[in-house]
Amino acid sequence: MATDDNFPCSLTLQVPFPDARLASVALQALRVDKELSGLVKRELSTVASPSSEDAGQTVLQVDYKATTNRMLRVAVNSFMDSLALVLEVQEEMDVDLIESEKANN
Amino acid sequence: MPDAKGRRIALGCEGSANKLGIGIIAHDPVTGEPTVLSNVRDTFVSPPGTGFLPKDTARHHRAYFVRVAKKALSASGAGGRKPLRGSHRDGAGDNGGVEPVVLYVSGGNTQVIAYAEQRYRIFGETLDIAVGNCLDRFARTLEISNDPAPGYNIEQLAKQGGRVLLDLPYAVKGMDCSFSGILGRADDLAAQMKAGEPGPDGEPFTPADLCFSLQETVFAMLVEITERAMAHVGSNQVLIVGGVGCNERLQEMMGAMAAERGGSVYATDERFCIDNGIMIAHAGLLAYETGFRTPLEESTCTQRFRTDEVFVKWRD
Numbered sequence: 013m014a015t016d017d018n019f020p021c022s023l024t025l026q027v028p029f030p031d032a033r034l035a036s037v038a039l040q041a042l043r044v045d046k047e048l049s050g051l052v053k054r055e056l057s058t059v060a061s062p063s064s065e066d067a068g069q070t071v072l073q074v075d076y077k078a079t080t081n082r083m084l085r086v087a088v089n090s091f092m093d094s095l096a097l098v099l100e101v102q103e104e105m106d107v108d109l110i111e112s113e114k115a116n117n
Numbered sequence: 118m119p120d121a122k123g124r125r126i127a128l129g130c131e132g133s134a135n136k137l138g139i140g141i142i143a144h145d146p147v148t149g150e151p152t153v154l155s156n157v158r159d160t161f162v163s164p165p166g167t168g169f170l171p172k173d174t175a176r177h178h179r180a181y182f183v184r185v186a187k188k189a190l191s192a193s194g195a196g197g198r199k200p201l202r203g204s205h206r207d208g209a210g211d212n213g214g215v216e217p218v219v220l221y222v223s224g225g226n227t228q229v230i231a232y233a234e235q236r237y238r239i240f241g242e243t244l245d246i247a248v249g250n251c252l253d254r255f256a257r258t259l260e261i262s263n264d265p266a267p268g269y270n271i272e273q274l275a276k277q278g279g280r281v282l283l284d285l286p287y288a289v290k291g292m293d294c295s296f297s298g299i300l301g302r303a304d305d306l307a308a309q310m311k312a313g314e315p316g317p318d319g320e321p322f323t324p325a326d327l328c329f330s331l332q333e334t335v336f337a338m339l340v341e342i343t344e345r346a347m348a349h350v351g352s353n354q355v356l357i358v359g360g361v362g363c364n365e366r367l368q369e370m371m372g373a374m375a376a377e378r379g380g381s382v383y384a385t386d387e388r389f390c391i392d393n394g395i396m397i398a399h400a401g402l403l404a405y406e407t408g409f410r411t412p413l414e415e416s417t418c419t420q421r422f423r424t425d426e427v428f429v430k431w432r433d
Binding site for chain 2: 040097
């Protein structure tokens, strides 16, 4: 991503999901919590996986830019906590899982 | 979304302070009758003498979210359904149409409220800390257990006190009140007690006497401002909500005042008084039914959201 004189510290995360729907759900859930500090900028998007061309936008891309590495680390750590929760909810509670659990009971 | 019976279903998540709650409610499409399908809560309890820190609380909520959500979802399909009683709306309905004065007392809020023209209007409130915060912090001073809740343990301890009513500031200012000075004085008295100094009558006093004196003082203040609001709006009904509303001594004192005015007090129990997902689900579904929508991309979280900001389209 383009460098920015005021935000020299940057990090890009790419989080692969099993399908485009789950990637989109994660994007929408994570986007609700805005970055609280003006010293950090974050952009979320879904992109196509470089390895497969026809699977749709299955990768959550997170572009962070911050004024200092310290701010970058704090923001990314916090984001990872939220991401972990989103992944846990998807693993444990996604629609088809609930339906299959109902069927088993 | 509607269920098999055509009822609208909503799920509410509550994650303020140290409580994580998830509730699921159903509204009848014709009568609007609300039914609680499930209401599950998990509380982060910090060790005696300590409060809950935001970082630890957030970690707790993340760790328990899936567990609580699964419990709420499985309970919602498994019968045991109870009609909801004790929401603001039902509080008004049960009293034959008389609009109650609402006392909202919790760890984060202390407000006297009355409904008028589609808003809950704030008549009076704390000028500094909430009454629940005052009680919680005093429990920390005395190093009382936070399990199940510091306020509950103060209430139980206060029942053993009462030999002496220790002198604490009484801080009512018009319709508002203040608790931080009272807490400061109570902390001073606790330090005196620990140092073995006698009370005002020359006799020693106990943690139970301190809890008793603190409760009697702050609850008397709450009763006073509630009564003034009742006189102002011409109501003889009181509805107590918020976690401190579970306190039976507060309910008793408020009940005595309301009885003298020919009315009564309505209080609920911990299921609906303490932070819970059901109140979120119920309010959200009422708003939804009157056309209120927030697209996900416009959703935000805020720590500051006052009672009187909500436009209550679902009431007359």
